[in-house]
Amino acid sequence: MKNKGLVSLIFALIIFASTMLIIDYDNTPLATIFAPSIPNQIYQPINPKTNEKIVCIVFDDGWKSSLSAIPILQSFGFTATYAIVTSYTSYPDYVNWKDIRNIANAGMDIASHSRSHIDLSNSSWDEMHEELAISQQILRSRGYPANVFVYPYGPSGNNETVQSQVAKYYLVARGTVEGKCDLSHCNRFNLEAYDVYHDVSMEDFTEFLEGTNGNNITILYYHKIDNGIEDTSVSKETFQVQMQHLFENGYTIKNLSQIFLNTVR
Numbered sequence: 001m002k003n004k005g006l007v008s009l010i011f012a013l014i015i016f017a018s019t020m021l022i023i024d025y026d027n028t029p030l031a032t033i034f035a036p037s038i039p040n041q042i043y044q045p046i047n048p049k050t051n052e053k054i055v056c057i058v059f060d061d062g063w064k065s066s067l068s069a070i071p072i073l074q075s076f077g078f079t080a081t082y083a084i085v086t087s088y089t090s091y092p093d094y095v096n097w098k099d100i101r102n103i104a105n106a107g108m109d110i111a112s113h114s115r116s117h118i119d120l121s122n123s124s125w126d127e128m129h130e131e132l133a134i135s136q137q138i139l140r141s142r143g144y145p146a147n148v149f150v151y152p153y154g155p156s157g158n159n160e161t162v163q164s165q166v167a168k169y170y171l172v173a174r175g176t177v178e179g180k181c182d183l184s185h186c187n188r189f190n191l192e193a194y195d196v197y198h199d200v201s202m203e204d205f206t207e208f209l210e211g212t213n214g215n216n217i218t219i220l221y222y223h224k225i226d227n228g229i230e231d232t233s234v235s236k237e238t239f240q241v242q243m244q245h246l247f248e249n250g251y252t253i254k255n256l257s258q259i260f261l262n263t264v265r
C-alpha cells in the first residue's frame, strides 16, 4: 500500500491531463479552469460637455484584417471596440484568442458579437441562450467583462423579444439602424450607428458626423480593413484618411464601454 500516494498522484494527473484535452468548440479549456477576475460594471453613460464631439469606432465580426487598423488608431491615440464572434476564433480569416489579447493590450475594448453569428430574430430560445449567454461566458473566462453586445444582422437588433433577452445578459447593445445616438434618450439595447462600407465617400463620412455634439454621439462601424472590393472592405488608406479627419477636426474617440459603462469597485 505504500504506493497509494503515487497511484493517487498518477490518477490525479490523468484527470488533469484529460481536462486539458477537452478542447471545446471555442477552444477554452485552460481559460475556463483558471478564470481571471472580471471588473464589475454598471450602465452609466458619460456626461459630455456641450461642445464635445464624441465618436465611437466599432469593428464587427473580428476579421483578421481589422488588426491592421490598430497601428493607425494608435498613431492618433484612438481606441475602438472589437466585436468578437466567439466560435470564429479558430478560423484563419478571423482573430484568434492571442490576437484578441493583443487587441485588448493595445487599449481596445472587447465586445460580444454572439457565439456563431446567426439571425437572433429567427432563433429558438435555446439558440438565443447559447448565442447570448455562452459567448459572454467564454469572453469572461478569458478576463473580458463582455457587457457590450453587438447584434449579428439588423433584424436581430430590431426585434423587441431579442432585445429583452439581450437585456438579461448585457448592459448595452449596438444595432444597425442608421442614426445618431442621443445619450439621454437612446434605446440602449439597440443603439443607432453608421455602417462605413466600401463605397462610403469622404462626403458621406462627414455627413455621418454632422450633428455630433454633446449628448449626440456618432457610432461608426467597420468590418474588414483590406483591399477587397466587397461592401464590407475599407482600405487601409481610406481608413487612415478617415481617422486623420476625426483627429484634425477635434473629435474625441471613445469605445462603447467608455461611453456607456462605469467600472465600480
Ligand SMILES: [Zn+2]
Binding pocket: 060, 061, 113, 117, 151, 152, 153
Ligand atoms: Zn456581423
